[in-house]
Amino acid sequence: MIGFIGGTGPEGRGLALRFALAGEKIFIGSREKDRGIAVAQQISKHCPGSVEGGDNYEASNKADIVIIATPYAPQKDTINSLKSNLDDKLIINVIAPLSFNKGNISSIRVEDGSAALECQKLLPNSSVVSAFNNISAQDLLKKDKKIDCDVIICGDDEISKKIVMTLAEKISSVRAIDGGRLENSRYVEDLTALLLNINKIYKWHSSIKIVS
Numbered sequence: 001m002i003g004f005i006g007g008t009g010p011e012g013r014g015l016a017l018r019f020a021l022a023g024e025k026i027f028i029g030s031r032e033k034d035r036g037i038a039v040a041q042q043i044s045k046h047c048p049g050s051v052e053g054g055d056n057y058e059a060s061n062k063a064d065i066v067i068i069a070t071p072y073a074p075q076k077d078t079i080n081s082l083k084s085n086l087d088d089k090l091i092i093n094v095i096a097p098l099s100f101n102k103g104n105i106s107s108i109r110v111e112d113g114s115a116a117l118e119c120q121k122l123l124p125n126s127s128v129v130s131a132f133n134n135i136s137a138q139d140l141l142k143k144d145k146k147i148d149c150d151v152i153i154c155g156d157d158e159i160s161k162k163i164v165m166t167l168a169e170k171i172s173s174v175r176a177i178d179g180g181r182l183e184n185s186r187y188v189e190d191l192t193a194l195l196l197n198i199n200k201i202y203k204w205h206s207s208i209k210i211v212s
């Protein structure tokens with residue numbers, strides 16, 4: 001089962017919808033159990049029987065793979081409060097640390113290098129992989145929309161990274177790109193700020209594609 005921490009936001013809902021449509025079992029976690037249940041019920045309309053919901057504790061407890069989909073600011077406290085459930089699991093970090101100031105979107109400097117590196121430091125017994133940082137939630141939420149983009153996946157454990165690459169390619173037209181070690185997640189996270197500024201200028205939902 002794939003559990004989402006902060007799964008009620010657009011990114012969590014969008015990824016959950018796509019993975020559920022691909023046949024994965026999903027648990028939507030929230031700080032508020034009822035909100036997690038309500039969002040799970042909404043997603044279930046498109047894929048009955050595949051999506052449960054509740055609080056973040058339950059999501060992290062039941063899942064084998066946990067996706068952290070909160071904003072950056074509460075990451076540390078959220079992870080620390082769920083640490084015993086997250087230990088030894090495969091964690092997918094989708095966070096792009098961003099600040100919004102006078103119409104400009106910037107990436108936030110993270111002391112540990114990136115949100116994913118901070119997450120790995122907080123969870124030394126888990127395998128953290130960063131992915132999906134650049135994919136538009138608005139596009140994910142349109143269940144029939146083809147998302148022709150690359151998802152760059154960074155992680156230090158090759159087996160975990162392969163699992164996440166296979167998962168990413170369950171979203172139709174998405175190609176998974178091995179982005180190397182988790183240390184490289186800083187570049188992928190930063191790119192999100194650029195994409196969001198481009199979106200503002202062109203009114204797009206931009207994403208990335210690597211050309212060889």
Ligand SMILES: NC(=O)c1ccc[n+]([C@@H]2O[C@H](COP(=O)([O-])OP(=O)(O)OC[C@H]3O[C@@H](n4cnc5c(N)ncnc54)[C@H](OP(=O)(O)O)[C@@H]3O)[C@@H](O)[C@H]2O)c1
Nearest residue numbers: 006008009010011030031069070071074095096133136137
């Ligand atoms: N939106 C996108 O297009 C997009 C694309 C790529 C990556 N991302 C990244 O994905 C993450 C989620 O994006 P989003 O747009 O879905 O974010 P969001 O809507 O701002 O937040 C997602 C969920 O996090 C929980 N949350 C909010 N504040 C919290 C707090 N102080 N403590 C604990 N939980 C809190 C909320 O769930 P509950 O209130 O139910 O607990 C909320 O629904 C972000 O880090 C973002 O950078 C987003």
